[in-house]
Structure formats: structure tokens, C-alpha cells
Amino acid sequence: MAKRATSKKKKTTAPVTRRVKRRVIGYLFKAVVGVVAVMLAGILLFSVLNPPTTPYMFSESRRLGGIDHQWVPLEDIAPVMARSVIAAEDANFCNHWGFDLAAIKNAIAEGSNRGASTLSQQTVKNVYLWHGRTWFRKALEAAITPLLEAIWTKRRIVEVYLNVAEFDEGVFGVDAAAQHYFGVIPSDLTATQAARLAAVLPSPKTRSASRPTAGLRKRSAQIRDGAATISKDGRASCFES
Numbered sequence: 001m002a003k004r005a006t007s008k009k010k011k012t013t014a015p016v017t018r019r020v021k022r023r024v025i026g027y028l029f030k031a032v033v034g035v036v037a038v039m040l041a042g043i044l045l046f047s048v049l050n051p052p053t054t055p056y057m058f059s060e061s062r063r064l065g066g067i068d069h070q071w072v073p074l075e076d077i078a079p080v081m082a083r084s085v086i087a088a089e090d091a092n093f094c095n096h097w098g099f100d101l102a103a104i105k106n107a108i109a110e111g112s113n114r115g116a117s118t119l120s121q122q123t124v125k126n127v128y129l130w131h132g133r134t135w136f137r138k139a140l141e142a143a144i145t146p147l148l149e150a151i152w153t154k155r156r157i158v159e160v161y162l163n164v165a166e167f168d169e170g171v172f173g174v175d176a177a178a179q180h181y182f183g184v185i186p187s188d189l190t191a192t193q194a195a196r197l198a199a200v201l202p203s204p205k206t207r208s209a210s211r212p213t214a215g216l217r218k219r220s221a222q223i224r225d226g227a228a229t230i231s232k233d234g235r236a237s238c239f240e241s
Contacts (some may be wrong), residue, residue, distance in 0.1 A: 041142055042128060046160065048170055054164050055130050057172055064170045072175040074159035074239075077186040081174055081194040082158050084238050085165075087226030088198040090119040094154060094238035098145040115236050121145050123161045154238040166204045167197060181210040195224040 012190045050071050053061075086093050092100050093207065098120045117125075124144045129137055148157065167177035174197065178186045182193050189197070196209040199219045207216055228237045 006172065007047075007086050039128075039147060040151075043144070046127065047152050047156060051127055051160065051164065054127050056126065056166070057164065059130075060166075060170060060172075067170045067172055068176040068180060069172040070175045071163050071173065072186050074155060077162060077174055077238060078189040078194060079236075080191045081186060081189050081197065083227035083231055083237060084168050084191075084194040084198040084223050085158070085162065085201070086119065086236065086239075087230055088195075088201060088223045089122065091226065091230060091235065093119050093158075094235050098149040099142075118145075119161055120149055120157055123164075124148055126164045127160060143228070155241075158239045165201060167200055167209070169205050177209070179212050183206075191224050191227065192220065193225065195220040 001053075007136060012039065057069065083170075092103070095116060098118060100116070100118050103118075104116045118217065121141055124141050125131070125137075128144060129140055148174040152160075163175075165174075166172050167174070168180060169179045171177055174186050174189075177197055178184050178189055178193070182189070184193070193209070196212055196216065199212075199216050200207040200209050209216075212220065
């Protein structure tokens with residue numbers, strides 16, 4: 001009798017376990033679909049509307065008691081500024097779909113991640129995510145970047161990036177940066193000024209475009225030459241057309 005009871009118990013438990021597994025899988029599937037839907041909605045929304053703030057801008061505003069940020073359309077920014085950022089951060093921007101595989105291979109070979117992150121990835125991080133080097137954030141960034149590239153134009157990516165990037169502590173966007181460092185509006189930036197702004201981007205809290213060190217001057221000169229080069233060889237065509 002005891003053996004029969006055990007057998008019946010096993011038969012009863014098996015269907016319950018399968019139902020629980022199906023429910024868990026169902027919940028996970030719905031969660032994934034929900035996350036993808038939210039991502040798509042956010043990407044579609046900001047493809048036509050300007051982001052009023054970002055998670056990082058919001059946190060810095062709370063920490064500092066306010067930030068300097070004004071939105072300016074790409075057509076009101078000196079073209080050399082966009083070219084300088086591309087030259088500094090992602091020279092192959094017009095030739096990839098969100099990930100620069102050649103840069104990633106070089107970064108792995110050198111044991112560094114510097115230069116592997118494209119402008120598209122940085123835009124995703126700045127607009128939708130948070131700063132940090134966790135694998136979870138990088139995974140989300142990798143998932144969202146192809147969607148951004150599929151829905152936004154290259155010109156839109158450059159425009160948004162230039163308007164949300166941090167150029168100094170509490171100074172966000174090229175409009176605030178141009179006035180903060182040089183007292184000019186973005187459309188009046190010179191090639192040298194644009195190159196210096198692009199040069200501070202990797203470490204805006206420790207670098208100054210108006211008081212450049214010898215190293216920053218050297219880096220700025222390289223960026224200025226790079227901006228001129230990509231203008232001549234057509235690598236700026238995707239965001240200047």
C-alpha cells in the first residue's frame with residue numbers, strides 16, 4: 001500500500017511541476033516582451049522629440065543643485081563640431097550599424113575598452129541608461145544600440161549626442177559648453193574650439209577646453225586634423241547630408 005501511495009504522489013506532483021514551469025516561462029516571456037516594448041517606445045519617442053533630461057543629467061542636477069543645459073538643433077551647430085566629435089570618438093561612425101567590430105578587436109588585443117564604444121552606444125548609455133561598467137548595463141546597451149540604429153538616422157544620433165554629452169561638471173550639451181568655455185554660440189565655434197571640446201569628452205570633470213594642458217593641446221590638434229580628413233574622404237556624409 002505504501003508503494004502505491006508514493007507512486008500516486010509522484011504522478012500528482014509531476015503535472016504541478018510542469019504547470020509551474022510553464023507559468024514561470026510565460027511570465028519571463030511577458031517580461032521580455034514588455035521590456036522590448038518599452039525600449040521601442042522610448043526610441044520611437046526620442047526619434048522625433050528631444051529628450052528633456054537623461055538619468056545622469058537628473059542625478060547630477062540633484063547632486064549639484066542644478067545643471068547648465070540648453071537644447072540646440074544640429075543645423076545651429078558649426079559643422080566642424082560634429083566632425084570633431086566623430087573624429088575623436090568614432091571615426092567609422094558612418095560605416096557601421098552600431099558596433100565597430102574592428103575597434104573592438106583592437107581594444108581586446110590591447111587589453112583596453114577605450115575606443116571600442118561607438119557614438120551610437122554612448123548615445124544609448126547617455127539617454128536611456130546609467131553610467132557604470134557593470135555587465136548588466138553593457139548588455140542592455142548592446143541590446144538597445146541596434147534598435148537605435150534601425151530607427152534613428154545617423155544625423156539624429158549625432159544631434160542628440162551633442163546635446164546630452166557632459167563637457168564639464170554640470171555642463172551638458174554643446175550649447176552650454178560653447179558658452180561656458182568660450183563665450184560663443186555653437187554656430188560660431190572655430191575648428192580649434194570644436195576640437196578642444198571634443199578632446200574633453202572622455203573625462204570632462206578633469207579636463208578643461210579653455211585651459212588645456214600640453215597633452216590636451218596635442219590631442220586637440222589630432223582631432224582637428226581628423227575632422228578635416230573625414231570631411232574630405234566622405235566619412236561625414238551620413239550626418240551632413
